[in-house]
Amino acid sequence: MSAEFILQQLLNGVSLGSIYALIALGYTMVYGIIQLINFAHGDVMMVGAYTGWYCTTVLHMSFLPAMLVAMLACSVLGVVIERVAYKPLRKSTRLAALITAIGMSFFLEYGMMFLVSPQTRTFPPVFPQTIYHIGPLTVKYGDIVIITVTVCLMTLLTVVVKYTRIGKAMRAVSFDKEAAALMGINVNNVISATFAIGSALAAAAGVLIGVYYNTVQPLMGIMPGLKAFVAAVLGGIGIIPGAMLGGLALGLTEVFVSAIGFSTWRDAGAFLILIIVLIVKPTGLLGQNTREKV
Amino acid sequence: MNPRKNGILSLLLVLLCSVLVLAGCGTPAAPATPATPGGDAGSAGEPINVGLNLELTGSSAEFGLSGQNGMKLAFDKVNAEGGVLDGRLFNYISADNKSEAGEATSATTRLVGEDVIAILGPMTTAAVLGSIQIVTDNNVVLITPSGTNARLTVNEDGTVNPWIFRACFIDPFQGEVAANFAIDALGAETAAIAYDIVGDYSGGLAENFKRTFEAAGKTVVREEQFSAGDVDFRPIIENIKSAEPDVIFVPAYYTDDAHFVLQARDAGFTGPIMGGDGWGSGDMVGIAGADNMNNTYCVDFVYIDDPSLQDFVNEYQTAYGRAPDGFSVLGYETASMLIEAVKNAGSTEPEAVRSALENLGEFASISGVMTFDPETHNPAKNAVILEFVNGVREFKQIVAPK
Amino acid sequence: MRWEKNLILLAAAGVFFVLTSILAGRGLISRFVLLTMTQVCIYIILALGLNLITGFTGQLSIGHAGFMSIGAYGAGFIMKTFDVQAGPTLIFFIPFALIFGVLVAAAFGVLLGLPTLRLRGDYLAIATIGFGEIVRIVLLNTKALGGASGMPLKQFVGWGAAYWLMLLSVVLIYNFVNSSHGRACIAIRENEIAAETMGINTTKYKVMAFAIGAGLAGLAGGIYANHMYMIQPSTFNFLKSFEILVMVVLGGLGSITGCILGAIVMTVMNNALGIFPEIRMIIVSVLLVTMMIFRPNGLMGTTELRLPFRRGPFGTKGDMTNGG
Secondary structure: OOOHHHHHHHHHHHHHHHHHHHHHHHHHHHHHHHOOOOOOOOHHHHHHHHHHHHHHOOOHHHHHHHHHHHHHHOOOOOHHHHHHHHHHHHHOOHHHHHHHEEEEEEOOOOOOOHHHHOOOOOOOOOOOOOEEEEEOOOEHHHHHHHHHHHHHHHHHHHHHHOOOOHHHHHHHHOHHHHHHHHOOHHHHHHHHHHHHHHHHHHHHHHHHHHHHHOOOOOOOOHHHHHHHHHHHHHHOOHHHHHHHHHHHHHHHHHHHHHOOOOOHHHHHHHHHHHHHHHHHHHOOOOOOOOOOOO | OOOOHHHHHHHHHHHHHHHHHHHHHHOOOOOOOOOOOOOOOOOOOOOOOEEEEEOOOOOHHHHHHHHHHHHHHHHHHHHOOOHHHHEEOOOEEEEEEOHHHHHHHHHHHHHHHHOOOOOOOOOOOOHHHOOOHHHHHHHEEEEEOOOOHHOOOEOOOOOOOEEEOOOOHHHHHHHHHHHHHHHHHOOOOOOEEEEOOOOOOHHHHHHHHHHHHHHOOOEEEEEEEEEEOOOOOHHHHHHHHHHHOOOEEOOOOOHHHHHHHHHHHHHHOOOOEOOOOOHHHHHHHHHHHHHOOOOEEEEEOOOOOOOOHHHHHHHEEEEEEEOOOHHHHHHHHHHHHHHHHHHHHOOHHHHHHHHHHHHOOOHHHHHHEEEOOOOOEEEEEEEEEEEOOOEEEEEEEEEEEO | OOHHHHHHHHHHHHHHHHHHHHHHOOOOHHHHHEEEEHHHHHHHHHHHHHHHHHHOOOOOOOHHHHHHHHHHHHHHHHHHHOOOOOOOOOOHHHHHHHHHHHHHHHHHHHHHHHHHOOHHHHHHHHHHHHHHHHHHHHOOOOHOOOHOOEOOOOOOOOOOHHHHHHHHHHHHHHHHHHHHHEEEHHHHHHHHHHHHHHHOHHHHHHHHHHHHHHHHHHHHHHHHHOOOOOOOOOHHHHHHHHHHHHHHHHHHOOOOOHHHHHHHHHHHHHHHHOOOOOHHHHHHHHHHHHHHHOOOOOOOOOOOOOOOOOOOOOOOOOOOOOOO
């Protein structure tokens, strides 16, 4: 294996991992705030990809406006899903909420399949097909867009969560819902805002995946959704930098398992690493060990 | 209401619903064809039930729906012409197998219970394997449009499965044609193969390509595998690129292969890329891009832009608002085989239909003449090799079966 | 009094079986309905196993399809290796194959049970999803077991065997949860630390629950393999695990009759809606979400359905699960 080969694979891993990270962020935020594994998240991403497809193909928008429209549409969708399906269950068992999430996921997948048929759709060329040669590496225009968009959104999210009122409220709610409510925070609005932001990030990821791989289809959210959840757990669920780290770790693992000739074991490798990490450090890479109080 | 009463009530309700629903299953679905004019209830006017066991949802739904469209077109056409056997019309009953072998077994069981004379489908090998025993026990013929594995019709001990037929060619022929084309027309000395391990179609083609290619003294320098539905092929493309093959053979379905071609071109591989008849459906060029598809070739059973096919293409376009693909053609031919067999048999007796299918001999359908071997139930048909030139499939050569 | 009531139940089960057999023999029950009933039995066994792990012991597992596939392939492997044909040898080979599948699945249950000593709740859930997917990928890559094209088998286990094995599983789980072991498991669900303080060996019981639950899934897999003609890895993906979990939660976690009910509802609904393929999953998902919103604890909650006797066998010993 030459150094160029390794570098090129490294780049492939980073670009794949960035997408996982972007989806994982939504998972992690929702989990951090209401401890719900939102299995429908990957399908929200799919809806985002379809919105982006519609905007570029039918309405002939360019990439950035299409992505913004998709983000807006999905944040509304996220809030609606939360209000309709999850909010009534906030007081019941977490398993009931989990099953509802699975139900929502099926609903989005098959509802979309009913609406648009299972046919695979393709994007018009929204990116220039430029390929840059940096030394021995070939870098696609799309790679640069993916990594740039991910970094920008991640930074923006960090700023929002750290310095804005809503961000502070989110942290307060995730820390202690009752206490936050006593301090005058409208918990419902904060949860809705979390869903809105998380779903918007998923939509961005959906449009990026759709454009980069040039396809959208109704079941495209299942595997990336599951992988992104793995990434979120790997990094430490509920922790925003953890999602980034987990996504990159997952992307790199997959690429290197394939590169050494075990491409069909790729997903198994990813899950194996997850299980090992969980056994060694059950709260994930960046998670803090909390001692259970009796 | 106390929880105990509540529970009993729920149970009773559920049981009631189950019974009602199951009772509902027993009655056949509403006929998809208009009632026979005249309304005579005699056996002469009775509709002929045909079951379509297809991938209508799940991962292969796109192929199943295309196949179903093709079949319906063929049946609707013959019904509009007055049906067969003195005015008997075909009544097709669709069942979804969710692209899963176990569900295909359920669907076959259900259809057999609705007095069908034949089951068309499933599309994939594993799903057909789950249905063989049921159709054999119930004397119903099964014609698979696209199950390519040789062991569907011929058992390991060489005996033929009497009730199983197919409309597509089997893996060995296609793999050989592709390998010979790579050697003769492309002058390849080395090849790399990437195939999907989730279905057995792709692996079968890869294996037979490799056998022919190596028998000619050439080398396969790299073999890579992937799982259908993957979208990221960059790691394995890097591996293949570093082995520097003259040609890459990627015999999977079109979405996987289009992603592969796109990413291989982006990674700087400019050599020829080849595929099988899985490329004949869907929008390969749309995904991979017209420029990237230059210098790619595929083996297929039909050249859909052939002038002789334009009637079919137009009819299909009118009926469904989109262009037909390879699976539509196969679906249409599957239904045509059955229609022809019923006509030849002169009845819908199971054994008569079976024997008529077995002795179909030379059967001219839209993709050309298929010759059925009664010993193997496999059709022999011409293979065509197509080249993509600026996004358009161009006819390259035709290979007759041995 | 108890044995009398049990006898009545057994007789009722026997009458039901004889009745269905006669009706099926006369063609009054179609093959499709019989297949649906067999599938119901398979899913009841699966749901019982998962209910023991998740409902009674409180360990969230979403890898049940993995155990099922291990049992299916284990049983299939025996049938293939010995090239079992129809005939008198079946009396030996069928139990052998099924038991082999159960044992292999149970062994993997122990293996997966061990990490649960460190993992809780959602972390355990994702680890079990991972386990199920790893099993599927291993099977996909194992050419000796048929790889992606699957393993074609013959149908040797019919409705009768599936029915009686299902009843056996119900009795097994009923007795287990009503034994001191079962109560220990429930104690772990309610409060693990308190249970440990009371001297319950939580490690032992968690692993035990996983082993029994996995073993039952293995049994269901073995029946599936010998009934459905064909097993292939993609049948046992994580969506199948979801399906089983849905049955258990829909019926009521920690309720035996509840999970039986859940399995019946889901299987019948699935097969009956086959006539509307395009909207089937939309209907299922909408029902699922509405159901969870209006009855978040499932059809039965943690209560059991009892026979309408004043002191029936399901009622005399007090409520076994109504702990919380």
